Amino acid sequence: MTEHTPFSSFDEAKAEAFAHRLVGALNAGALSLMTSLGHRSGLFDVLADLPGATSQALADKANLAERYVREWLGVMVTSEVVAYDPTAQTYRLPPEHAAFLTRAASPNNIAVTSQFIGVAAAVEEEMLARFQDGAGTHYHHYDRFHEVMGEDSAQTVVAALIDHILPIVPGLRERLEEGIDVADMGCGGGWAMLHLAETFPASRFTGVDLCADAFDAAQTEARQKGLTNLTYTQQDLSTVEQLGTYDLVTAFDAIHDQKDPQGALDLIFNALKEGGVFLMQDIGGSRDLQVNIQNPFAPLLYTISLMHCTPISVGQGGPGLGAMWGVETAQEFLTRAGFGQIEMLRLPHDPINAYFVARP
Ligand SMILES: C[S@@+](CC[C@H](N)C(=O)[O-])C[C@H]1O[C@@H](n2cnc3c(N)ncnc32)[C@H](O)[C@@H]1O
Missing domain, CATH: 3.40.50.150 (Vaccinia Virus protein VP39)
Structure with missing residues (x-):
């Protein structure tokens, strides 16, 4: 009879890959919640209307507080939803992304569905x-x-x-x-x-x-x-x-x-x-x-x-x-x-x- 412990078949590579997946899930969960906020605040629509705008211009157009808009943009840029020009400090929502995130994109606006995460x-x-x-x-x-x-x-x-x-x-x-x-x-x-x-x-x-x-x-x-x-x-x-x-x-x-x-x-x-x-x-x-x-x-x-x-x-x-x-x-x-x-x-x-x- 071979001895069997729960750890005898522990696969390090599999564990590592799973940890990576969980980190991805943390980021995806965060992005879903922030997508909902972006929809509700109108930020995706404003981003689509003002390509290459600063956070201040976006906040002004959306009638929102710039400090919070900038933090939200941090989520969107690091999630590769929004493109960032570090020199000009401007933001751009690619049309291929706007196609699933703006009111104009309805009925394909997946940001609408992201609201269920908050619910x-x-x-x-x-x-x-x-x-x-x-x-x-x-x-x-x-x-x-x-x-x-x-x-x-x-x-x-x-x-x-x-x-x-x-x-x-x-x-x-x-x-x-x-x-x-x-x-x-x-x-x-x-x-x-x-x-x-x-x-x-x-x-x-x-x-x-x-x-x-x-x-x-x-x-x-x-x-x-x-x-x-x-x-x-x-x-x-x-x-x-x-x-x-x-x-x-x-x-x-x-x-x-x-x-x-x-x-x-x-x-x-x-x-x-x-x-x-x-x-x-x-x-x-x-x-x-x-x-x-x-x-x-x-x-x-x-x-x-x-x-x-x-x-x-x-x-x-x-x-x-x-x-x-x-x-x-x-x-x-x-x-x-x-x-x-x-x-x-x-x-x-x-x-x-x-x-x-x-x-x-
Ligand atoms: C998932 S929602 C779908 C609503 C709508 N048909 C739509 O597609 O947006 C289910 C609906 O069933 C209604 N509902 C649940 N239990 C019910 C009941 N016992 N009698 C009548 N309506 C009920 C809820 O109030 C809710 O509006």
Whole structure:
């Protein structure tokens, strides 16, 4: 029998490489948080507008304190996001970087998504306590969740609705032009319904969400625009006996963190009119951890799941399926709700989510 100690196979080179990776992760984490700050402060937009500017000129244009702007620029230069001319002490955001960091770059502005890092970090204390007692969280624990979610889905959902998402249901655009009834479950910010209500004035739209504050801004905008074909309703889907009846029901990233995901799908199934269709977008991961090792977004998705999706469901008394409930579970739940025809698609504009077209 050969003697075996835990250290007998310690690979120095492997350990060294891992330490390097962890240092890289520290820097990447720092850069993500600073990317969020750069987006929120408008600094990336100003950098793109003023190539070759000093920190003072950038601060003046952004209406910010130069001392802090200079420190932030230190992060961006040493992370090789921003180019620096040491002689002139000026800064430049290369156009290839601006293409993923500025408001003008939307819907490809990855700085928008970086805000989830701050949202997650803000509940670290709360989650540390929840690790101990296993209880859940509630929406009031997250200062900016709905705002960031709305901004993110403005890129992945709203901007893609007409050209990428609606076409996956043949004939849907024509039906919307003629006039149908549409409801969006877990509508959050409510921007998808606002966009559709403006685009298809003959159709009628309803946004449903647990949190009225989530769709407050869209509701105000709809009122200001005089949209009479759009309503928002505050409703807990787990306590509703029956929704209205609709030709199209949508749910964008809104089933897995419900109190009762299966119950919500059952409700949706029962709310469809004859010939109706359910269009669901949800995280396109697998429930098999081993499969997710290949998913380049998996660490981010598990983090958002742990810090938000899972405890939010648990906090409502739900099962806490998490964002990585998996397309396999989604398909099983849809089948259990009664859907007989389920098609799952991946859309090129959105590498994170899967899209399901389900009919009775
Ligand atoms: C991840 S967000 C997605 C929001 C929106 N669809 C979007 O794409 O931006 C999930 C939404 O589901 C809503 N939600 C969670 N539990 C709910 C419940 N029990 N009843 C109704 N809505 C619920 C949340 O308030 C939240 O707005």
